[in-house]
Amino acid sequence: MLNSDDAPDTQASVRRANLRRALQLVFRGGGAQTRAGIARATGLTAATASSLVAELIESRLIVEGVQAASTGGKRATTLSVDAGHHRILVMVIRPTDARLALLALDGTEVDVRTVAYTAVSRERMLDEAVARIAEDHGDRLLIAAAQLPGTTDGRTVLESVQLDWREEPLAARLEKQLVVPVLLVNDVDAEAIAEAAGEAESSGYRLFIHIGVGIGAAVTVDGQLAPGPRDRAGEIGHVQVEFGEHARLCRCGRRGCLESASSMTAMLGDDFSDAMDEDDIAALARTADGTVFAEGARALARTVKLAAALLDPTEVVIGGPVRALGEPFLDLVRAETAYLASGTASVPVRYARGGANPSIGAGQLALSSALGVVWSAEQLSSANADLR
Known part of the structure; x- marks a missing residue:
């Protein structure tokens, strides 16, 4: 390498x-x-x-x-x-399914496979899918990256509430099958990297917040991830922001967590899953009680305001499935953050651009780890066009 x-x-x-x-x-x-x-x-x-x-x-x-x-x-x-030889494997691991994509060096996806599982069958199904990838592409694999919800030091899943994993040595387990280096990356970190990678020039200090079944955050500086020393930066989902009679029970067992009010599950119900497409999410949103969006926006705005006052970012970007709720939800969040607290500056809040290729964030991290280079915005635009 x-x-x-x-x-x-x-x-x-x-x-x-x-x-x-x-x-x-x-x-x-x-x-x-x-x-x-x-x-x-x-x-x-x-x-x-x-x-x-x-x-x-x-x-x-x-x-x-x-x-x-x-x-x-x-x-x-x-x-x-040379897009014809080396391959980068990107595994997007979610609670009920995983997406395994082989990327060429120019960022295009050349092979995509999905696997569905239950909590009981997850490890077995993942191992079998990875074994098939190794059999089909092993001699051309350069490096692999696994993107997942939860905290990781790049080698071990320190804690994932959604996957119910703690101190899981996932990288070492996958390396035995793939015989190439494997790195782990938090899904929100990967999404923040992808957002920055799609820009011709990414400058400044940015707070990125992902909202889906879970909620997490990441900070990038001039397009580069700024992790904490203990690999737990951005774990905001289970911070208490609601109190008293309005505090809902969270899946972690406590009440009033940000996820209990502002996650997509909290706002749309248990029928929501991160695997749903935008049209299905929008249809589900039309049947939801409008007051839950106001409550979710209020709790999220409290978190955004506090984090922005602490970090002083140039902008706050909200990504993940929540983008399917459209401008009405974003307007609610902006309205709740519109006041100017003494000593602070106004911070713009927008949705992430998103993109057709969910593998780019982890793929970019893997490419940099293996070769020390990054894709250009033009390359990624071309790679995304191939998927549309």
Whole structure:
């Protein structure tokens, strides 16, 4: 892998760093990058740039394309990402089902499989599905990422209320079958990464809040995740925000948690699931009591106001299935946060853009871990277009 830890001041570490720089330029180049362009952008000699390109081609990371337009001399050959060999496996694990997608290096999905299960059969069904992936694609797998609700240190599921997992060594278990590195990522963190990755330029401090069956948050700084030192940043779903007779019983056993008022289950009932599409969610919302949306918006607004006062973000972005409730619900939240508390600044609140590819957040994290590069917004736009 290009992104392995480098010892300082060694020729090998300098070589790996230059390979990452060259590869990132090809990722950003949209199929128009050349050896001469890499040399100019990095300040390396033409011979060194050509040597880097040769190694990246041999590693099946980039390929040569058509000849670039002439600038008066010999026409250069363009370079693009090799989407035909390496694969990144992204597993989106939810309480009742999982989505397993194989991504090419350009971000496009080349194979998608789903598996449904119960709490009793979950581990067995997941293991069987992963075994089939390993059998079909094992020789081309580069890395894998598992996205799930709950806290994780990247290797172990520390706690997941939705999956009823605690201290679950999931990464090690999956690595035995896949024989490639596996990393774990919280689903809200992955969604926040995907939101930032889809922007041409992602700058500033952002608070991202996901609302579905559960509620969680993440903070990104200039598009990069800002995790806490104990891997529990953003676990806001079971913080008490309602008190007294209005405090509802939460599935965690306590009363007044944010999820008990503002989760999609709290507002739409037990018929809701994270696997529902937007049309089905909107239909379910039409049958719901309107007062639950007001209560949910009020509890959410309290949390947003406190978090925004503490963090001073440039914006608050709300993502997840809640987007299917449309502008009326968002207007309720905005109305509840409209007052300006002394000493604070007004913070805009909007829905996440969303996207057609639910694998991009965890896929981006896996790509960075393996190769030290990121997809461009143009690449992701093209990958999403292939799904529509």
